[in-house]
Amino acid sequence: MKLKIVLCFLVLSAPPVFAQATDTPLLIGGCQGCHGVSGQGGQGIPSIKANHSRDEFMALMRSFSANERPATIMGRISRGYSPEQTALLAAHYARPQ
Amino acid sequence: MALSRRAFFAAAAMPAALAAPRLAHAQAGAGRVVIIGGGFGGASAARFARDNFPALDVTLIERSRTFTTCPYGNLVLAGRRDMNSITFGYEKLAARGVRVVHQSVVAVDAAAKQVRLADGAQVPYDRLIMSPGIDLRWGAIEGYDEAASERMPHGWVPSLQPISLLRRQLEAMPDGGRFVMVIPDNPFRCPPGPYERISMVAEYLKRAKPRSKLIALDAKNGFSKQPLFQDAWEELYPGIIQWRGASNDGRVTRVNAAAMEVETEFGEKLKGDVVNVIPPQMAAKIARDAGLANQSGWCPIKPATLESTQVEGIHVLGDATIAAPMPKSGFVASSHAKHAVACIAASLAGRAPPAATFFNTCYSHVGADYGISIVGVFRPGPTGFAEVEGSGGVSPRNAALTAERRKEQRQLEALYADGWYDSITDEMFG
Numbered sequence: 001m002k003l004k005i006v007l008c009f010l011v012l013s014a015p016p017v018f019a020q021a022t023d024t025p026l027l028i029g030g031c032q033g034c035h036g037v038s039g040q041g042g043q044g045i046p047s048i049k050a051n052h053s054r055d056e057f058m059a060l061m062r063s064f065s066a067n068e069r070p071a072t073i074m075g076r077i078s079r080g081y082s083p084e085q086t087a088l089l090a091a092h093y094a095r096p097q
Numbered sequence: 098m099a100l101s102r103r104a105f106f107a108a109a110a111m112p113a114a115l116a117a118p119r120l121a122h123a124q125a126g127a128g129r130v131v132i133i134g135g136g137f138g139g140a141s142a143a144r145f146a147r148d149n150f151p152a153l154d155v156t157l158i159e160r161s162r163t164f165t166t167c168p169y170g171n172l173v174l175a176g177r178r179d180m181n182s183i184t185f186g187y188e189k190l191a192a193r194g195v196r197v198v199h200q201s202v203v204a205v206d207a208a209a210k211q212v213r214l215a216d217g218a219q220v221p222y223d224r225l226i227m228s229p230g231i232d233l234r235w236g237a238i239e240g241y242d243e244a245a246s247e248r249m250p251h252g253w254v255p256s257l258q259p260i261s262l263l264r265r266q267l268e269a270m271p272d273g274g275r276f277v278m279v280i281p282d283n284p285f286r287c288p289p290g291p292y293e294r295i296s297m298v299a300e301y302l303k304r305a306k307p308r309s310k311l312i313a314l315d316a317k318n319g320f321s322k323q324p325l326f327q328d329a330w331e332e333l334y335p336g337i338i339q340w341r342g343a344s345n346d347g348r349v350t351r352v353n354a355a356a357m358e359v360e361t362e363f364g365e366k367l368k369g370d371v372v373n374v375i376p377p378q379m380a381a382k383i384a385r386d387a388g389l390a391n392q393s394g395w396c397p398i399k400p401a402t403l404e405s406t407q408v409e410g411i412h413v414l415g416d417a418t419i420a421a422p423m424p425k426s427g428f429v430a431s432s433h434a435k436h437a438v439a440c441i442a443a444s445l446a447g448r449a450p451p452a453a454t455f456f457n458t459c460y461s462h463v464g465a466d467y468g469i470s471i472v473g474v475f476r477p478g479p480t481g482f483a484e485v486e487g488s489g490g491v492s493p494r495n496a497a498l499t500a501e502r503r504k505e506q507r508q509l510e511a512l513y514a515d516g517w518y519d520s521i522t523d524e525m526f527g
Contacts, residue, residue: 023451029435030456030474034513034519037148037527043516044509055474070502072509073221073458074493075474080474080488085454 024088030077031089039093050095057090098417121279126401126446127152129362130438131212133202133383135159135187135403136416137166138228138430143195145435150442156196156213156220162186164526165255167287168427169518172261172462174252176268176305180195185526205387224441227389228414228430229381231286233257234394236351237377238279245354249372252294253286266371267301273308277369279349279359280315281377284395286425288321289471290377293461295325299334300464302514304476311338312369314349314361318342321424322469324460328495329463349374379419396420400477402440403433403451412437423455423482431521432456457489460514468511525527 011034026041031048034043039049052060063069081089124397130146130153132139143157165184174180183259202215205225212220217498233251235242241249252263270276276298280291295313302309319342330338341347343362351360358368379385379394389396389405397406398415398420405411414437415430423429432455440450455475461469473489492510495503 004433016215026435026439026451027454029145029432030454033456033521033525034517035158035429035456037524038517041520044512045516045520072513073470076472076488076490077456077458077474080456080485082453 009063021087023053027081027085031093043052048093050093051093052090054087054090057094058086061086061089064070068083110505114438123526124378126150127336127444128269128441128445129154129155129156130224130226130314130441131220131222132157132226132228133205133212133326134161134228134230134381134415135137135161136228136230136415136430136522137427138434139226140164140187140190141431142414142434143190144193144226144524146442147190147193147195147439150438151441153438153445154196155194156222157187157190158198158200158202158220159187160199160201162199163257165259166518166522167253167255168426168484170252170255171290172258174264174267174294176264176408178296180259187523189525190525197214198458201384205411206385207381207410210410223445224412225410226389226412226414226434226437226441227384227387227417228434229344229384229389230254230256231416232381233396234377234379238349238374240352240354241374241376245352246374247357248354248356248357249374251375252373253290253375261298263371263373264308267298268408270306270309274306274310274370275368276302276309276311277359277367277372278311278313279318279352279372279374279376280313280320280347281375282316282343282348282420284421284425285375285378288424288426289326289459291315292320292322292326293463295338295340296334296463298314299330299337301333302337302499303332309337311472312367313342314338314347314359314367315342316348318344322471322491324494325469325492326461326463329467329469331497333464333467361380370413382416384413389413389417393418393419394445400480400482403437403452404440412453420482422484423473424457424459424471426457426459427521428459429455431459431524454485455482458517460510462511464524465509466511468509468514469507470510471516 035048041047061078064074128427134457146153146155155347161186169183191197191319204213250263252260346361348362349359350362360366380390380396388408396417398413403412405413414433415426436453443450457473460470469492474485
């Protein structure tokens with residue numbers, strides 16, 4: 001009985017967690033068009049899959065948006081993301097910690 | 098029958114819902130999603146739904162068994178690609194659990210929430226996505242109808258006419274011949290497309306028929322990535338291309354297909370050995386018949402969810418929509434698709450729609466190892482859509498780069514264009 005109550009709570013508490021999980025596929029959708037469905041890259045487009053720690057990923061995106069790193073299009077794109085959105089991307093693409 | 102198998106699993110999972118929160122959650126958002134149109138918008142929507150929302154039952158209705166992309170059609174025209182390399186089938190989407198139905202849609206009954214097919218079948222839905230694409234406005238340029246387009250190809254809607262027709266005419270053109278292009282006013286599918294086409298035709302002419310000329314007659318005075326294109330034309334194809342905007346009598350109002358002649362607003366008549374007419378456009382018939390288009394011929398949508406403002410319960414994607422400043426591009430259609438699917442999943446689960454961010458990345462090939470791009474990140478604004486401030490824009494101009502950096506930038510963008518094409522088509526059809 002006790003177990004059932006706990007599980008009920010889990011089910012009820014799922015939506016807020018899921019709300020964020022919905023944002024992530026939408027955000028990575030913007031990356032997939034070039035970097036591939038799983039971020040694997042190809043044709044010279046760099047792989048972004050598990051290549052960086054979260055901190056490194058965040059730092060890389062910051063350096064793109066500040067034009068501190070040579071880029072073709074990533075400077076222009078990275079400035080379209082809020083820091084929160086960049087953090088979601090980092091959480092998705094970074095190496096497991 | 099993937100559907101009945103899924104339905105079985107869904108039903109079987111129900112009593113176990115408490116013991117399996119993930120399934121229970123998926124169950125809450127279950128529903129039948131029907132997608133009309135299997136292009137960049139529709140195919141992306143089907144794939145995204147299968148990858149991220151397993152509770153959605155997904156049917157994709159597309160009359161053709163294969164899809165030929167508009168992007169990279171200009172490379173076929175230049176002889177750098179073949180038709181096979183830009184044509185895809187729906188088998189892998191079907192293998193991912195999408196029910197693919199190759200039928201024409203006869204009618205959409207939004208009140209009864211069902212779609213009637215040419216074979217008489219009725220397809221019921223809980224949510225409908227329409228990614229209908231465009232039709233050409235026959236007769237908008239006097240004399241330019243479907244019959245005229247056989248002699249003066251448009252090469253703009255692959256399902257109506259393969260780019261290979263224009264390619265054959267270009268190949269048959271004598272050296273020293275004249276290639277005439279007619280380009281429409283905004284809005285139209287693929288804003289940089291005509292200018293990539295000018296570039297690719299010029300590349301072919303320079304290589305194969307160097308005494309030939311290209312004259313582009315444009316119904317407007319400016320175009321996408323204009324300084325980048327014009328810098329490149331001067332650098333790569335000096336003396337081959339003449340582009341004339343509206344204020345230089347570039348607007349073509351009449352054509353005579355039998356005489357292979359076009360006539361401008363102020364009466365100048367020009368003959369071409371090959372004449373490529375890209376006529377004005379509108380949302381495809383299926384969307385207009387469903388009542389989704391307004392008097393402009395295009396479909397107004399709600400920015401937060403991409404639902405039609407004209408007919409409730411239908412999400413409209415891609416080129417058919419009024420979504421400026423987002424361009425009518427394949428990447429934008431794919432971005433629309435993902436957001437519409439996420440909104441549908443949220444709505445079926447009784448949740449608010451997710452916040453919208455839309456993306457565009459659009460490359461143009463200008464020459465061998467010479468690519469340029471425009472990118473954009475967009476959010477819903479108070480009345481329409483707005484580009485995120487400080488983001489987006491086009492590649493830097495030549496003058497802004499050192500010679501070494503310029504070469505590298507153009508080469509990389511040409512390479513990345515190919516990577517973009519492989520990735521986005523793999524996402525849809527792989």
